[in-house]
Amino acid sequence: MSGTPDPLKDWLVAVWRDTVGDSGDARGPRIGEDGRPTGASRFVPFSPLTAVSAAVAFCSPHVIASVADNAAALDALTQLHDCRWPLAIATAPLIGLDLARHRGRRWSQMLESMVRQSTGHLPTKVTVPLSAGRRTMRRATITLPRGAVIRPKQFEEFSRAVESAFGGSDSWAMTVRHDAHRDRLVLTRTPVAPDTRSERQKALQDALDAASIFSDPKVTVDTIDENAVETGYRITFDKSMNTGSPGFQMKVEEALASLAGEHESGRNWTTDWYPSKGYLVMRLVTAMPTRVDHPLELVDENLRHLPYATGAADRIMFWDVSTSSNKPHCLIVGPTGGGKTSVIRTLLTEAARRGIPFVGVDPKMIELDGLEGYPGCGAIIYDALRAAMFVRALHTEMMARNAYIHQMKIEGSQLPLMIAVLDEFFILSGKWQRLAKTGDDETKTQLKELDPLGAWADLAVLARSAGIRLLLGVQRPDASLFGGASGNARDNFGTRISLGNLSQDGALMMWGDSTVGREVDTSVKGRGIALGDDGNPVDAQMWWTPNVDKHPNKWNQLSQSEKAIIDGLIPAEAPQFTCYSPELADFIESERALAKRARSHGSVPEPIVIGAGRGDDSAVSMVKEEPESAPEPEADDDDFADAIPASSVQAGQTVLIDDSGGELVPVTVDDVEVRRNKKGEVTSTVLIVGTGRVKTRITFDATGVVALPDPDSVGAPA
Secondary structure, eight states, X not given: OOOSOOHHHHHHHHHHHHHTOBOOOTTSOEXXXXXXXXXXXXXXXXXXXXXXXXXXXXXXXXXXXGGTTOHHHHHHHHHXXXXXXXXXXXXXXXXXXXXXXXXXXXXXXXXXXXHHHHHXXXXXXXXXOTTOOSSSOSEXXXXXXXTOOOOHXXXXXXXXXXXXXXXXXXXXXXXXXXXXXXXXEEEEXXXXXXXXXXXXXXXXXXXXXXXXXXXXXXXXXXXXXXXXXXXXXEEEOOOOSGGGOHHHHHXXXXXXXXXXXXXXXXXXXXXXXXXXXXXXXXXXXXXXXXXXXXXXXXXXXXXXXXXXXXXXXXXXXXXXXXXXXXXXXXXXXXXXXXXXXXXXXXXXXXXXXXXXXXXXXXXXXXXXXXXXXXXXXXXXXXXXXXHHHHHHHHHHHHHHHHHHHHHHXXXXXXXXXXXXXXXXXXXXXHHHHHHHHHXXXXXXXXXXHHOHHHHHHHHHHHSGGGTEEEEEEESSOOHHHHSGGGOSOGGGOOEEEEESOOOHHHHHHHHSOTTTTSSOOTTSTTEEEEEOTTSOEEEEXXXXXXXXXXXXXXXXXXXXXXXXXXXXXXOSSOOOOOOSSHHHHHHHHHHHHHHHHHHHHOOOOOOEEEEEETTEEEEEEEEESSOTTSOXXXXXXXXXXXXXXXXXXXXTOEEEEEOTXXXXXXXXXXXXXXXXXXXSOEEEEEEEEOSTTOOXXXXXETTOEXXXXXXXXXXXXX
């Protein structure tokens, strides 16, 4: 035997094995083209027999002459020649059948190889039906050895190999199923419905699938507009503990709004959560306005709803002052310049046009002075001692109203409403405490008998049923406002409004969530957070109400549109006070008389202008804009810019403390000790001031307040 290789022979053998296969040893398994055992059946074509017969039939006229002496051969060739066209016609489909069978066999070999490489098992049989497509098979069944085990990772690897080898299209996909109980793998070509989802819907679905923040999320279109543009999506998910958390919801809302992007209509995305039902709804709302003038028409026809702001989706925010309201009192928190005064003016002018009178306390003498004399205004109190008398008289009025309800056997809703405004509550509280320390003996005794803080605590809890509503304004929230001394009154302040950015603790006290109200756009005047009628805080744009004071110095500074707002808000008939206690009636009458006398006979010193001296530019002298006989201005040490509870003071902060002579002096706090009871309420606060080894401990009770050298301003940390 020659050892020289024969390329032609090797090629023919390889083609034969590739096309037909090798039966191998009768005692062993069949051998594949790679020389390894195979479970694929041997290929035996059908078309060569008919093709050869047809060729002989067409060539038989040329052969008949050479076999003329052989009658049997001549007869056979003649009959074969007569069947030449049927044989030719039969050959064509047989060739197609053989091609399909060969293609199926090739795919069987590929599948067998994939199974061996991914699972290590040798299939006993690979079946590809003849209904295979031109480019890919439609179905295949791979029979495995009995008891063959395929692990999830192996199955995933095999599925990827099938997908890579046989691909797919937009209209179909190849799926793999493992029938473990029948020891087989089934491949099926399944049609895929065309993806008609919008790019926005696909982006939301892909992001949710990748983020794994929900279990099994599904994004569907919820609403479309008249132009078939998607305006809302419903996202379903499996219920979990996280979906009910406000902090989690806020983060998801921000992410979804960012993924959805700016809508074609220019509106913004908002999210309504239904965690108990396992879904949320994204919908479009009108963008928040940057300014809303106080509307002249009655936006809410309910005369016990006092509107004051426009929320997201053109939602009207209102204070429900009805007796059945679960949020009878209103709290407004905002730094200096944040728009707090305008909100108070909005609420009080809305109350007046609905027939509800009000009385105000303004310790800073500049916030509510324009409302003095306004229709429905009983009085505006500026003096701290008179304010203490008013709070006690209001407490007496509450008790008298409750007695009237009890005696007459009527409902509290039958009594006329009234609103009491206490602006800058902590400043007022600080002035009361300072008067109790530095006032004369008569003032100290009077303040002790009046006990305004105790009366306030009762009012905050009990005034609702008597038809008295409290409107409280502070520059920053504090726990002492709602607990302990105030009789745990927080729940009664169901209507809450915050302007500017809150601190983390302030947000937690106001909204029960340390993330709400901390990123308000302070560049927009009047932007803040308000508590909606559903109990959830929402972004809101407060209505702008100008100063209603018609004094020339104020009135002449307003534009014509602002003057039109003021004129349009004035009620046709001024609300009247109905007092059930002589104490409150006498106080309001006396306060009105004092205010009238002050306007008629009161005077204030003219300002002093600091300018250059006569003939000497380098000198500084005081030039008065009044006659030299005018009285010198007196310093008012009791009028400080702002005040906060002592428990809110932080180490390193500068505050004003009374010295031995009763003067307010600035000191820097070195350390703060806040003592609390078992309920977590403040019982006392110790401020430690001083430098070096000399330390001074200043103790404040639960209601203790300290003055600040400068007021809060918009954008400053609260």
